[in-house]
Amino acid sequence: MKKALSVLTAAALVMSLAACGSSASSAASSEAASSETASSEAASSEAASSEASGELTTVEAGKLIMATNATFPPYEMTTDAGDFEGIDVEIAGAIAEKLGLELQIDDMDFDAALLSVQQGKADIVMAGVSVTEDRLLVMDFSDSYATGIQSIIVPEDSDIASADDLAGHMIGCQRGTTGYIYCSDDFGDESVTAYDNGLTAVQALVNGQVDCVVIDNAPAQEFVAANPGLKILDTSYVEEEYAIGMGKGNTAMLEAVNGALADLKEDGTIQAIVDKYISAE
Known part of the structure; x- marks a missing residue:
């Protein structure tokens, strides 16, 4: 029987809007569309420039968006009040704090969480994610933070x-x-x-x-x-081994997350979080 060996170095909604109106409104719409295109091109150019310079950028400025599947206790789960808690949630929060960002958690199916970072909708995915050869083809992974x-x-x-x-x-x-x-x-x-x-x-x-x-x-x-x-x-x-998934080729994010993980391991934060949820036997 094949016994898989973990590999560690270290899956859209399209909304269509239709409008009709007078020739004046059409002209206004055309002007708005032109302006939006220019803004989009400028934003894309800025993002490309930031990536090229190794500057950390996120999907939404000031936030670290984490995709997860919050049905995986004790790594991620929801409280009776509807809040998120768990090992991954707290580690992600500590990473966000290290990076000077606000953590935002997007809960979805596991496959969708993996796709979210591949499609640039989330910065990281944490859901007890293991590194596999197939996943390495489409995503990058941080260093391991749990077994x-x-x-x-x-x-x-x-x-x-x-x-x-x-x-x-x-x-x-x-x-x-x-x-x-x-x-x-x-x-x-x-x-x-x-x-x-x-x-x-x-x-x-x-x-x-x-x-x-x-x-x-x-x-x-x-x-x-x-x-x-x-x-x-x-x-x-x-x-x-569990690791944090992120967009393929996002070197700045990979380096930032790994740096934060190293600090959190060294100061005992990660072990304290794990011990909080998993008692030693």
């Missing part, structure tokens, strides 16, 4: 005792994650059912729609604690 373990959740009376027993069983995974990729590669697409998030996958397991769930260990612990009758196998499926 992730792909764990296997099963019912307490399951006959699945290790990863070697997964063949012939239906596996539930979150769509677009490395767990989904690994299981599809190892056992075939027909043996894997993809869900929008880990919670839905675990609910499917509770309902008997799948035989097990492969997901990162930290959220696995949370899901098992909330669902009596489930357990996590002692042996992990895959071990990997």
